[in-house]
Amino acid sequence: MSKRILVSIRKGLFTVERCGSGSWRIVNADFLGDNVSLAIACRRSGSRYAALDHGHFGVKMHRWDDDVWSEIATPAYPPKPEGLEELDMWGRPIPWSTVRIWALTQGGADQPGVLWCGTLPGGVFRSNDHGNSWLMCRSLWDHPKRTQWTGGGADLPGVHSICVDPRNSNHVSIAISTGGIWFTGVGGDNWRLHGEGMRAEYVPPDLAHDPLSQDVHCLAQCQAQPDVMWVQHHNGIFLSHDGGRNFKEITEVKPSAFGFPVVVHPLDGNTAWFVPEIKDERRIPVGGRLCVTRTRDGGKTFETLTRGLPQEHAYDIVYRHAFDISSSGEWLVMGLTTGGLWISENEGDDWIEVTHTLPPVYATRFA
Amino acid sequence: MAEVIFTANIQRFVECPHAYSDGHDVRTVLDDIFRENPRARSYILDDQGALRKHIAVFVNGRLVRDRTTLSERVPQDSRVYVMQALSGG
Numbered sequence: 001m002s003k004r005i006l007v008s009i010r011k012g013l014f015t016v017e018r019c020g021s022g023s024w025r026i027v028n029a030d031f032l033g034d035n036v037s038l039a040i041a042c043r044r045s046g047s048r049y050a051a052l053d054h055g056h057f058g059v060k061m062h063r064w065d066d067d068v069w070s071e072i073a074t075p076a077y078p079p080k081p082e083g084l085e086e087l088d089m090w091g092r093p094i095p096w097s098t099v100r101i102w103a104l105t106q107g108g109a110d111q112p113g114v115l116w117c118g119t120l121p122g123g124v125f126r127s128n129d130h131g132n133s134w135l136m137c138r139s140l141w142d143h144p145k146r147t148q149w150t151g152g153g154a155d156l157p158g159v160h161s162i163c164v165d166p167r168n169s170n171h172v173s174i175a176i177s178t179g180g181i182w183f184t185g186v187g188g189d190n191w192r193l194h195g196e197g198m199r200a201e202y203v204p205p206d207l208a209h210d211p212l213s214q215d216v217h218c219l220a221q222c223q224a225q226p227d228v229m230w231v232q233h234h235n236g237i238f239l240s241h242d243g244g245r246n247f248k249e250i251t252e253v254k255p256s257a258f259g260f261p262v263v264v265h266p267l268d269g270n271t272a273w274f275v276p277e278i279k280d281e282r283r284i285p286v287g288g289r290l291c292v293t294r295t296r297d298g299g300k301t302f303e304t305l306t307r308g309l310p311q312e313h314a315y316d317i318v319y320r321h322a323f324d325i326s327s328s329g330e331w332l333v334m335g336l337t338t339g340g341l342w343i344s345e346n347e348g349d350d351w352i353e354v355t356h357t358l359p360p361v362y363a364t365r366f367a
Numbered sequence: 368m369a370e371v372i373f374t375a376n377i378q379r380f381v382e383c384p385h386a387y388s389d390g391h392d393v394r395t396v397l398d399d400i401f402r403e404n405p406r407a408r409s410y411i412l413d414d415q416g417a418l419r420k421h422i423a424v425f426v427n428g429r430l431v432r433d434r435t436t437l438s439e440r441v442p443q444d445s446r447v448y449v450m451q452a453l454s455g456g
Contacts, residue, residue, distance in 0.1 A: 054410070056376070056420075056451040057377060057410040057451070058410060058413065058419055060409075071406070076409075076414045077415070079415065095413070
């Protein structure tokens, strides 16, 4: 089991390691002072990938091999056809340019060089050579429904979740805020809309059940039971037992069904964790008490886990990529917008504070 | 021949020394520079070849307004500054 976590924050990429039972510490800081939006480690190759947002100078990708970070190719949008007018929901031209890298996922076990990348304003890219080059999935970008995607977490639509089916590496599901869940069965060459059964309260009633209108905050697929997929949605929690085609809403979740991240146990699809917030006009923990909710029975019941977490005047948010689970399902990590980093070594029953002095944490990933 | 000077802030990410170009407009001047220094291109231009949102280019002290086609003339012996806006935190 990995004893290392990559923590992507507003001011760098921090490496946290376990140095004994219940004891974790920051052992390294890369890109100090720079905005690292997301970093992952590839278990097979040992490589790490980091997406940096230099603001003025744009988004850049780096790869770590043999203890050295090197800049590699950044997914780039194709030339926009001359005369093409595409407007976003605010009436502004949709940029054909990588504004943010919002999802990075390694390909399946039989595709060792494959990486998937999701971006704002909605392009999905595939690399077949460990990130040395990228190909945009044009069939998705050129899909006529793409221009109906809208901003959710940002002004522009963004692909934040990419799930590669462990049974078939060409079966890939993505989630868009806001544009629902899309699936390819052929490695990205064509895509179709999934996600029947989700419900959106923030659109007119006749659009509420339109799969295209769904603001999925996070999509998670169980590795041992890949037909089980969990969604933390703007409206609540949804569960699929058929690989994302159909969902049912999980209601009666206390203290709240609103939040951003979800993680599912790698070996047990009935077990999933969430970080609830007061929905959506406030977005702070209910009662100022930070907690994690856990279901072990497919959403029939939820436990509220608080041991070790601040229970007064806590106004933290956990971003959708800032919650992760180890390959065994035993350890959890979450990073907070207020700079806290918390780890559980017993499936969320107890939480250990690693630090509370970081800048906002964007992503955590076991490495 | 125009002299091109880059902001000091970019040097941390990609080395951009003073450079010279015979280009006659902003596009051809920058293309000249990027031919010699291809990594610098994506730091200055977006995927469509327009100036990045917070990049400002000055030709002889005048701010370049045509940020998309970069067609503004660069007279001989001009000084071209490639700067970044002071924003963010």
